[in-house]
Amino acid sequence: xxxxxxxxxxxxxxxxxxxxxxxxWGMLFAFLILLFTCPLYFSDRILTILTIIGxxxxxxxxxxxxxxxxxxxxxxxxxFMAVGGYTSAILSAKLGWPFWAxxxxxxxxxxxxxxxxxxxxxKIKGFYLIMATIAAQFxxxxxxxxxxxxxxxxxxxxxPRYKIAGxxxxxxxxxxxxxxxxxxxxxxxAKNIVRTRAGRAFIAIRDNELAAEVxxxxxxxxxxxxxxxxxxxxxxxxxxxxxxxxxxxxxxxxFMNSVWYLGMLIVGGMGSTAGAIFGxxxxxxxxxxxxxxxxxxxAAVAPQAAASLGLIMRGLVIIVFLxxxxxxxxxxxxxxKAYFRLWPFSYQE
Amino acid sequence: MTFFLQLVITGFSLGMVYAxxxxxxxxxxxxxxxxxxxxxxxxxxxxxLGFTFLVPFGLPIWASLxxxxxxxxxxxxxxxxxxxxxxxxxxLHAVIMMTIALATVFEGLATLxxxxxxxxxxxxxxxxxxxxxxxxxxxxxxxxxxxxxAAVAILMLFFRYTKIGLAMRATAEDEQVVQxxxxxxxxxxxxxxxxxxxxxxxxxxxxxxxxxxxxxxADVGIKAFAVVLxxxxxxxxxxxxxxxxxxxxxxxxAGYLDPLLRGGGLANVFPFIVMIIxxxxxxxxxxxxxxxxxx
Numbered sequence: 001x002x003x004x005x006x007x008x009x010x011x012x013x014x015x016x017x018x019x020x021x022x023x024x025w026g027m028l029f030a031f032l033i034l035l036f037t038c039p040l041y042f043s044d045r046i047l048t049i050l051t052i053i054g055x056x057x058x059x060x061x062x063x064x065x066x067x068x069x070x071x072x073x074x075x076x077x078x079x080f081m082a083v084g085g086y087t088s089a090i091l092s093a094k095l096g097w098p099f100w101a102x103x104x105x106x107x108x109x110x111x112x113x114x115x116x117x118x119x120x121x122x123k124i125k126g127f128y129l130i131m132a133t134i135a136a137q138f139x140x141x142x143x144x145x146x147x148x149x150x151x152x153x154x155x156x157x158x159x160p161r162y163k164i165a166g167x168x169x170x171x172x173x174x175x176x177x178x179x180x181x182x183x184x185x186x187x188x189x190a191k192n193i194v195r196t197r198a199g200r201a202f203i204a205i206r207d208n209e210l211a212a213e214v215x216x217x218x219x220x221x222x223x224x225x226x227x228x229x230x231x232x233x234x235x236x237x238x239x240x241x242x243x244x245x246x247x248x249x250x251x252x253x254x255f256m257n258s259v260w261y262l263g264m265l266i267v268g269g270m271g272s273t274a275g276a277i278f279g280x281x282x283x284x285x286x287x288x289x290x291x292x293x294x295x296x297x298x299a300a301v302a303p304q305a306a307a308s309l310g311l312i313m314r315g316l317v318i319i320v321f322l323x324x325x326x327x328x329x330x331x332x333x334x335x336x337k338a339y340f341r342l343w344p345f346s347y348q349e
Numbered sequence: 350m351t352f353f354l355q356l357v358i359t360g361f362s363l364g365m366v367y368a369x370x371x372x373x374x375x376x377x378x379x380x381x382x383x384x385x386x387x388x389x390x391x392x393x394x395x396x397x398l399g400f401t402f403l404v405p406f407g408l409p410i411w412a413s414l415x416x417x418x419x420x421x422x423x424x425x426x427x428x429x430x431x432x433x434x435x436x437x438x439x440x441l442h443a444v445i446m447m448t449i450a451l452a453t454v455f456e457g458l459a460t461l462x463x464x465x466x467x468x469x470x471x472x473x474x475x476x477x478x479x480x481x482x483x484x485x486x487x488x489x490x491x492x493x494x495x496x497x498x499a500a501v502a503i504l505m506l507f508f509r510y511t512k513i514g515l516a517m518r519a520t521a522e523d524e525q526v527v528q529x530x531x532x533x534x535x536x537x538x539x540x541x542x543x544x545x546x547x548x549x550x551x552x553x554x555x556x557x558x559x560x561x562x563x564x565x566x567a568d569v570g571i572k573a574f575a576v577v578l579x580x581x582x583x584x585x586x587x588x589x590x591x592x593x594x595x596x597x598x599x600x601x602x603a604g605y606l607d608p609l610l611r612g613g614g615l616a617n618v619f620p621f622i623v624m625i626i627x628x629x630x631x632x633x634x635x636x637x638x639x640x641x642x643x644x
Binding site: 067073075119120123124126127128130131132134135138139142256259262263266270302303304305307308309310311312313314315316318319322323326 | 436443447454574578582624
């Protein structure tokens with residue numbers, strides 16, 4: 001990573017820092033202040049979109065650790081979100097557990113489900129692993145439907161809004177604050193997990209599994225750890241989603257969502273924490289455009305146009321990015337930053 | 350006992366259709382190393398094409414089949430040229446995501462063109478019911494059996510005796526050697542996609558004749574994946590054997606266990622359970638080659 005002319009790294013701590021200059025810190029605080037004052041200037045409609053984007057970012061961070069950093073591609077992410085969501089809903093609705101107990105339990109339950117379905121990953125990779133995770137998605141949803149007494153099956157399950165210190169988070173803005181705080185913590189965790197020993201092991205496994213094993217990385221431990229961490233993020237996101245809708249049902253966790261989370265990772269850029277955020281934000285905004293344009297198109301062309309527009313657009317976005325920008329928006333962002341770093345004396349490498 | 354045999358026979362015919370769809374998948378995989386998630390969507394498109402030619406156009410079955418095959422050939426060529434060729438040399442993840450994206454686009458296009466209602470064309474196919482003692486074989490099952498056996502036989506002959514068929518087998522063996530012998534790899538890729546589309550569309554017309562056409566027909570692709578995993582990724586013979594095993598066992602399991610479970614639907618998850626078991630205990634399937642890796 002190149003720096004602006006005249007900026008030097010003089011110690012190891014400086015070299016490892018994420019935020020290096022005063023400008024970086026200033027921009028971070030400005031962004032956080034802007035983010036947490038959003039409820040002051042935006043309507044409930046926009047706050048809803050932002051809340052959903054925050055939840056999606058948490059989920060995509062998990063997928064990024066699992067797929068982008070550890071190379072274990074997963075198309076069952078929505079299934080693991082369902083595990084977290086239902087765990088939280090059952091614990092809070094049936095047993096009356098408080099927020100600070102249900103959210104970690106949701107993460108733990110989803111992580112455990114990830115461990116179970118990650119077991120085959122020790123023997124298989126590539127296409128085989130994709131099939132195993134697709135199977136995970138369908139088996140989880142089927143189990144939820146079968147455990148009728150516990151989950152409510154197709155009828156769904158009411159999940160009350162969280163209560164913190166006796167206050168129920170009823171309004172849009174209070175829930176927005178909760179989600180954004182957890183999103184910021186999750187982003188901080190995701191960025192730092194991949195800088196630890198475990199994170200470096202993940203990258204080694206992604207780049208060459210055999211070489212990593214020869215170097216002394218225990219594949220069994222680290223692959224399962226990646227599955228556990230990735231799915232625990234999904235569990236937290238699932239729990240937040242379910243309590244946001246105050247209702248747990250399998251329609252929130254369909255197979256298409258799993259595919260779309262992977263699509264967000266591709267559009268944003270695999271193996272980059274910033275990429276996960278770029279992908280989640282840009283594609284969720286695109287979804288919003290579809291929900292606005294869809295009904296207009298339906299009225300003009302055919303009643304089913306709204307449903308098909310979403311599918312066709314999602315597919316085309318992934319196709320276009322795979323062909324023209326396979327390294328995602330994060331890569332494009334780096335190029336833009338490099339251009340302005342030496343502006344106006346930039347040069348193309 | 351009659352119930353059991355009935356289940357076996359319908360399962361067998363279903364299994365042949367699964368095998369046919371799985372063969373399309375195996376051919377693309379062997380020739381160009383692409384895992385085609387969209388195989389089930391070719392089947393769905395095939396079902397809708399069959400419906401379109403048979404019901405609104407009112408064509409006879411042979412003409413519909415020929416027209417659908419023609420459409421499948423064009424579809425295969427377009428898919429290969431426009432979406433997969435730019436990705437030659439890219440990572441496995443990119444290629445798989447491309448086929449998933451293709452599947453999504455197909456689903457959207459099918460919804461746009463044909464709507465999301467159920468389309469049936471049971472009565473259009475000729476009605477011959479074969480009676481063997483107490484067993485009766487419904488006409489759709491019989492036609493499915495005959496057409497899929499014929500298609501498999503034609504494919505076998507194609508790979509054994511035609512020049513392009515031999516080139517495709519050679520490409521599956523070693524791509525670089527084949528290119529050095531003057532065979533164009535891109536032609537082989539294109540032909541493999543065309544064959545996959547054609548067998549998918551034939552399978553779709555057969556399945557559509559049995560159970561009607563709807564968007565979820567594409568889920569049959571997932572059953573084809575289970576077949577492929579069970580049979581071994583690079584074995585056409587394995588796909589046929591595994592297709593029959595899966596078709597029969599799924600039918601028997603659903604026939605006996607569904608009344609015991611709330612809501613039933615075991616037939617839909619059954620392939621996944623088979624898949625996970627195969628992946629854990631024998632990841633290379635019944636007839637697949639065991640891969641050896643070097644750094």
